[in-house]
Amino acid sequence: MKEKENYYAYWLYSLPGIGVKTIDRLLRICQSPSEIYAASDELLKRVLGEKQLISLREAKSVWRLQEEYEELKKRKLGFVWRGSGEYPERLYHIPDAPFALFYRGRLPENHSPSVAIVGARDCSRYGSYVAQELGRYLGEQGVSVISGMARGIDGISQEAALKAGGISYGVLGCGADICYPPSNRRLYEELIEKGGVLSVYLPGTPPLSRNFPPRNRIVSGLADAVVVIEARSRSGTLITVDMALEQGKEVYVVPGRVTDRLSDGCNRLLKQGAGVFLSPQDFVEELRELKERQKGNKNPDVGKCGKPVVTKEQENQIRKGKHLLSEELQSVYMLLNFEPQSIEEISSLLPKPLSASEVSVILMRLCMEGYAVQVSPGCFCTGNRDSS
Amino acid sequence: MYSTIISGAFMGIHAFLVSVEVDISPGLPTFQMVGSLSCEVRESKERVWAALKNAGLDIPPTHITVNLSPADLKKEGTALDLPIAVAMLEALEYFPAAATKNVLFLGELSLNGEIKRVRGVLPIVGEAAKQGLKECVVPLENAAEGAAISGIAVRGVRNIGELLQFLCVAPADRKKLLPAHRISTEKLFGRRAAWEGNDFAQVSGQESAKRAALIAAAGFHNLLLVGPPGTGKSMIARRIPGIMPPLTLEESLEVTCVASVAGTLKEEQPLVTARPFQSPHHTISQAALTGGGSVPRPGVISLAHRGVLFLDELPEFQRNVLDSMRQPLEEHIVSVARANANVSYPADFMLVCAMNPCPCGYYPDRNQCRCTQMQVKRYMSKVSGPILDRIDLCVELHAVDILSLQSSSPQDSSEKLQGRVETAREIQKRRFVGTKYRFNGDIEGGEVERYCVLGKKEQKCMEELYASLKLSARAYHRILKVARTIADLAGEDVINTGHLLEAACYRPVREYWI
Numbered sequence: 059m060k061e062k063e064n065y066y067a068y069w070l071y072s073l074p075g076i077g078v079k080t081i082d083r084l085l086r087i088c089q090s091p092s093e094i095y096a097a098s099d100e101l102l103k104r105v106l107g108e109k110q111l112i113s114l115r116e117a118k119s120v121w122r123l124q125e126e127y128e129e130l131k132k133r134k135l136g137f138v139w140r141g142s143g144e145y146p147e148r149l150y151h152i153p154d155a156p157f158a159l160f161y162r163g164r165l166p167e168n169h170s171p172s173v174a175i176v177g178a179r180d181c182s183r184y185g186s187y188v189a190q191e192l193g194r195y196l197g198e199q200g201v202s203v204i205s206g207m208a209r210g211i212d213g214i215s216q217e218a219a220l221k222a223g224g225i226s227y228g229v230l231g232c233g234a235d236i237c238y239p240p241s242n243r244r245l246y247e248e249l250i251e252k253g254g255v256l257s258v259y260l261p262g263t264p265p266l267s268r269n270f271p272p273r274n275r276i277v278s279g280l281a282d283a284v285v286v287i288e289a290r291s292r293s294g295t296l297i298t299v300d301m302a303l304e305q306g307k308e309v310y311v312v313p314g315r316v317t318d319r320l321s322d323g324c325n326r327l328l329k330q331g332a333g334v335f336l337s338p339q340d341f342v343e344e345l346r347e348l349k350e351r352q353k354g355n356k357n358p359d360v361g362k363c364g365k366p367v368v369t370k371e372q373e374n375q376i377r378k379g380k381h382l383l384s385e386e387l388q389s390v391y392m393l394l395n396f397e398p399q400s401i402e403e404i405s406s407l408l409p410k411p412l413s414a415s416e417v418s419v420i421l422m423r424l425c426m427e428g429y430a431v432q433v434s435p436g437c438f439c440t441g442n443r444d445s446s
Numbered sequence: 447m448y449s450t451i452i453s454g455a456f457m458g459i460h461a462f463l464v465s466v467e468v469d470i471s472p473g474l475p476t477f478q479m480v481g482s483l484s485c486e487v488r489e490s491k492e493r494v495w496a497a498l499k500n501a502g503l504d505i506p507p508t509h510i511t512v513n514l515s516p517a518d519l520k521k522e523g524t525a526l527d528l529p530i531a532v533a534m535l536e537a538l539e540y541f542p543a544a545a546t547k548n549v550l551f552l553g554e555l556s557l558n559g560e561i562k563r564v565r566g567v568l569p570i571v572g573e574a575a576k577q578g579l580k581e582c583v584v585p586l587e588n589a590a591e592g593a594a595i596s597g598i599a600v601r602g603v604r605n606i607g608e609l610l611q612f613l614c615v616a617p618a619d620r621k622k623l624l625p626a627h628r629i630s631t632e633k634l635f636g637r638r639a640a641w642e643g644n645d646f647a648q649v650s651g652q653e654s655a656k657r658a659a660l661i662a663a664a665g666f667h668n669l670l671l672v673g674p675p676g677t678g679k680s681m682i683a684r685r686i687p688g689i690m691p692p693l694t695l696e697e698s699l700e701v702t703c704v705a706s707v708a709g710t711l712k713e714e715q716p717l718v719t720a721r722p723f724q725s726p727h728h729t730i731s732q733a734a735l736t737g738g739g740s741v742p743r744p745g746v747i748s749l750a751h752r753g754v755l756f757l758d759e760l761p762e763f764q765r766n767v768l769d770s771m772r773q774p775l776e777e778h779i780v781s782v783a784r785a786n787a788n789v790s791y792p793a794d795f796m797l798v799c800a801m802n803p804c805p806c807g808y809y810p811d812r813n814q815c816r817c818t819q820m821q822v823k824r825y826m827s828k829v830s831g832p833i834l835d836r837i838d839l840c841v842e843l844h845a846v847d848i849l850s851l852q853s854s855s856p857q858d859s860s861e862k863l864q865g866r867v868e869t870a871r872e873i874q875k876r877r878f879v880g881t882k883y884r885f886n887g888d889i890e891g892g893e894v895e896r897y898c899v900l901g902k903k904e905q906k907c908m909e910e911l912y913a914s915l916k917l918s919a920r921a922y923h924r925i926l927k928v929a930r931t932i933a934d935l936a937g938e939d940v941i942n943t944g945h946l947l948e949a950a951c952y953r954p955v956r957e958y959w960i
Contacts (some may be wrong), residue, residue, distance in 0.1 A: 182812050182820055209819060350449040398810050401654045401846040414653030415932075415948050422947035426907075426914045434810055435672055435954070436654060436802070436842025 060142065065123040066091035068130065069137040071158045075113045078157045080105065090141065132135075134233060135261055136161045138170075152279040152305045153253055156258040158367025159276075160234040163254035166280050168228050172202040174281035176274070176298045180290040184396035187262055188281050188312050188335075189215040192285060195338030201345070202253065204229065204281045206273065211287045220248050229277045230257040231270035238265040244298060271297050272288035278302035283345055285335055289323030296323050299332075301356020308348060310335040331335045383429070386412075390420045391429050398437035399414050447471070449536035450789035452550045452579065453529035454570035455521040457815050458742065458782075458789030459703050461566065461573035463550070465515050466526065467759050473509035479530075481514030484522035484741060493555045494531045501559035501606040503535065510565065511536065520787060520953055525564035526889050528553030528583075531606065532613075541613040550574045550582035555778045559606040563587035563713070568699070570708040571595045577958060583609065589627035590716035591706060594699065599626035631695060634717050646687050647859040651846040655682055656843035660863055663690045664870040665931030666885035668775070668797040668836055669759070670954055673843030674807045679800035680725070682843075683756045686798060687721035689863040691871040692751075698793060704751050708744045722753030724795075729760040732770045737791050742782045745775055748791035760801040761828035768833050771797075775836045778888075796887075801829070838887060838924050840954030870934040898926040901943060907943040912952050925949045930959075 070081060070091045083105045088094045095118070102111060122165055130137055138144045139158035147168040149155050151248040159165070166172060177185060194205050203219040205212040206229035208227035216226040224405050232238045234240060234257040237246040237298070241265050248254050258276060259269060274297050278284050284302040286309065289295040302309050314321020353446060385434075393407050405417040412420070421438050424430035430443045477491050491512075498505055498804035512530055514521055527549040536546055552570060553561040563585050571592040574582055584592050589602030601624040603609045612624050647658060655671060659682050662669040671679040671687075693701065701718045705711040710719070725734060726746045737745030747755055757763060774780040777795035803860045804822040808814035817825075835852045836837055874885055877897065883889055900908060912922060926941075933941045 180812065180816075259500045317813070387582065402651060402844065405653070413657075415657050418654060418951040419947045422911075422951045426910050426947075428914070432951070434839045434842055435952070437810065437843065 060372075061401060063090060063092055063141060064137060064264060066095050067141065067158060068127050069121050070094060071139065073117050074113055074124075075110050076106075080110065081157050091139075106184070108330040109367075110231065128276065129211060130160075130261070131232055134162055137164070138165065146280060148281075149276070149279050150410040152275060153281075154286055156276065156352045159256050159258055160261055161254050161256040163175040163318065164236050165254055166204070169347060170202060170225075172204050172227075172281045173345065174204040174213060174277045174284040174298070174302070175215040176205060176277065176284060176286055176289075176294060176295045177312075178290065178295065178320055179208050179210035179212075180320075181210040181214070181288045182318070182396065183398065184314070185211055185312075185320065185394055189287050190218045192287070192335075192338045192341070192405060193218030193224075193226075195342065195358075197222030197226075199342050200224065201342065202226060204349055206231070206270075206276055206277055207238075207242055207245060207249065207255070209239055209241065215287075216249065217245055220245075220252055221240070226253045226319070227280065228253075228255045229280070230265075231271050231273045231349065232258070232265035233257055233259050233261040233263040235261045236265065238261070256421070265269055270294065274298035275301040275305070278307050281307060282349065283333075284309040285309060285310045285312065286324055286327060286332075287335075288314065288320045288392050289327075290320060291322040291326060293323045296327075299327060308333055308345075310341060310344075383424075387420055387424060387429075390417065391424055394424075394430055394438060396439055398433045398439055400436050404438070447539065449533045449546075449890055451529045451536065451546055452574075453526055453552060454550060454566075455519070455523065455526065455575060456520040456566040456569050456707060457519065457787060459707050460521065460568055462516075463570075463577060464521060464526070464529075464572060466529040466533045466642060467513040467515060468530070468537045469511045469513075470534070470537045471509050471511075473840060475507035475509065477510045478513075478631075479512040479514075479865035481512075481517040482520050483514065484520060485888065486524050487514070487521050487526055487664065490524065490527045490530060490555075493527050493557060494534065495525075496557040497555040497559045497606060497899055498531055498534070501610075501640070502803070503533070503540070503606070503610075504918060506537070518750045519667060521605070522561075523565055524554035525552045525566065525570070525662040527555040528561060528585075528609075530553060532609070533661045534614075535610065540610065545613040545617075547578055548581065550579050551584075551589070552582070553585045553603070555606070561585045561603055561605055565709040565736060567592045568594060570704050571600060571928035572699075572703070574598060583612075583624075587713050590713070591702070591711060592628050593627040593629045594631070598740050601625070601628055606668075629716055631717065635692070635695070635698075635719050641664075644688050645860045646685050646689065647684065647857045648684075649681055650679055652678055652682065652843055655679075655781070655841045655843050656858070658839045659683075659686050660689065660866065661931050661935065661952070662686065662796065662887075663863075663872070664867045664926065664935050666690075666796050667838035667928060667931065668887070669799070670834075670837045670840040671798070671800040671843060672803050672840065674802060674811075674845060677843040677845055680756070680758055680842055683725070683754070683758070683798045684723065686796070686874075687754050689867050690721050690869050691864070692794075693719055693721060693752060701752050703960075704744050704748050705791065709750060710749065718889050722750050722795075724753070725756040725757065725758060726748040726802040728757070728759045729762070730767060732764075732767045735767055735791075736770045736774065736780050736782070738782045738784070740784065742784055742787055742789045744791045745780065747771060747780060747793045747795055750795040751792045752794060753796070755795040756762050757797070758843045759798045761825055765830060769830055772832050772836070774862055799829075808823075816847055833871060834954055835920060836955050838928050839952040841952055865870070866935055870931065871939060873934045873937070886927050886934065889930075891920070894923040894926050898930045898941060900926075900946075904941060904943055904946060907946055911946065915950065915953075915955075916951075921953055923954070926951060 078279050080326045082358050084094050146166055189211045197219035202225040204227050218384050219226045223375055234255050237243050278298050278301050284307055299309050311324045312335045314324050393404050399419050401414050405412055425432050431441050433439050447470045450470050450653050453464045453466050454461050454462050479491055502918050532551050554564050556562055567584055567588040572595050575595050575598040583601050585606050587604030589600055592600035646692045663686050673679055696825040698717050721824040724746045734744050738750055774793040780793040781789050781790040806815050806817050809822050929945040932945040932948055
């Protein structure tokens, strides 16, 4: 019976020219999709216009309920709708909840903690570093990461979470059977294997730019909190934040430098009172408290200070570096950060003046040891923790 | 009445002697020319006719046949006007046949009888000297160019009248009438200072780019400059020829030959003594770059022979145009194959390229650049891998802040840099005695290890670099070659780890921007 109802729901959802709002109105006069299927024209006319009615009738004549649904299954696509039991509970509570979802892999569990990570596609090294650290920590802590599988922050954080053995879900702006951007093919496959890829769009829907903002409400809707890493002042990420606030989700923001245009949106959100992201550990702790509070439990301990984003291991590395590196290497290493710096810049900041060629030799030595990364022919950053 | 005159023509930059035969016999008045002629040569009939008439010489209405032998080689250019006229005059017995024996003639005629400059004098005179000729007559404007060849007397003439007088006098008086042209190569090479007006001291900041330019000039390595607009990429490129070792006479002759054939030689500069610098616009066609045309002419890469070919805005060049440089970059020669000719031009040039890192030019400065990763990637990928593979050094330039622009700290002058390059050049000269190589940049893949010997410590360093930078075998060899040059610049026999690391810093890697 349940399964049958799905056939009708799929049919209803894939009707051309009939959107979620119309479906909602139809469901008000008929109880279920199957009843809509069986409903008389007079009844439907109360909701549908002339054209919609024609399209519904046409669809009815060509649509083979079971075959179409089986076809979906054959393509390894799952289908849930509001009436089916598997529909993610969190989405019931958001305004403008989607009528149905297509997915590959699994659907998010209803009660396990989850965090949405959103941010710039063309992120800086700073952004990608924070995304990586956060994704990894959340993965380790068993918090699922919800994001849009886009280039930049989205993909980086999801990849890190999966790599750390965690779970992640990608919400796409195209059909769930399409991998967009194609460069994230590996991530897409991995998500299907370890988590899930979901979409409100019909399978085969190409990645249209107008489809991307609406999917953001699903990203925030599936999460307990949203973390924003790098957003320009007029970034699409801010749409997600608006939706998250509308849905009553907590929004945390990674602060950026005030001179950094890529963090303008972030810093503005902070000014407006968004939560401050200090470190993955700190954030997860706050998240836990939040959950407790939501459950109605009183929060016992207050007043703990945030830990810096530099992890223990990193501190160790710095200490180790201090120990191992010669004075010259040390002095150059201390100048490196996440901003790409040119050789000339570095040499001008050095206490003891060195020529460009001497500095480049030192930098290459640091690169070799993993303390630095050559991001472009003339620019260097601090090294990745992973590579050391 | 029959006469024959020696002249010359060229194919590619290789000259060959042509004998111009004229037969004048009574009969229906005609003027026929045979012997595989291009249309310029065919037209010379009208010029010769009018020039002789206007010079006051009488050509009787007779049956004239002109043959240019070897008749199976295509002759082009206007240099055969004068020898045809001389042969006709000789056949008409204006002067004794002995007067033109073993004398080579070259020149274009104007309708009033004046003799004008032609292309390719240097290679033709060179060939004549090689064949044992002792005398040649060329347009006065080309006399200095021809005089660069020793062992042959080059006389410049202004017009037919002057020439006729010269041919009529007794052999003993000839020298007085038209003395052989002489140039002093010492004097030509003496007024050097190629960096004049283009001194490296004018470039403030950009230490690493200048350093890379120095290394490139010392080892004849190809160089890529990447940076936002207005950071001095072309400024640096323009100054590179000035710090390269000066041209030797032998090199100068090669360069002048190409210029002579291409017709770019200036009258006041009979020998090219400065390193060529060619910077074609990015809309250049493939034929213009590599040479070609239905009548092959040397392209820009041949004009840059022994000098610098500067390609600004590298990604804007058409891909097929860039790809056509692949073979010349490897072999230092460009072959132009056409239906009627197969010629080759020398093309041993140093490639200096400049490009922006992204369409807007400011990547990776995210405050200014809003190009997406895809755009950056697409922009980068316009430069084909094989071309990037042939670049040894890559360096990034950054916007110079006002402080370093204003600071008056003395910058190394081109003169000083050239001195360092010459020292390194001497070391390389000794190293490559008896081989085909001239510079470290020429060393071919298989032989790199022979010339760039590493100690134990250095080998370990290279191994670590290989692993940590994920080098390819080609990149590995490039680093070795560049390190060799860096060591040469430092005057050291052995490559040390510092040299290797610095060389590794300049390696061009596609993934940088991706």
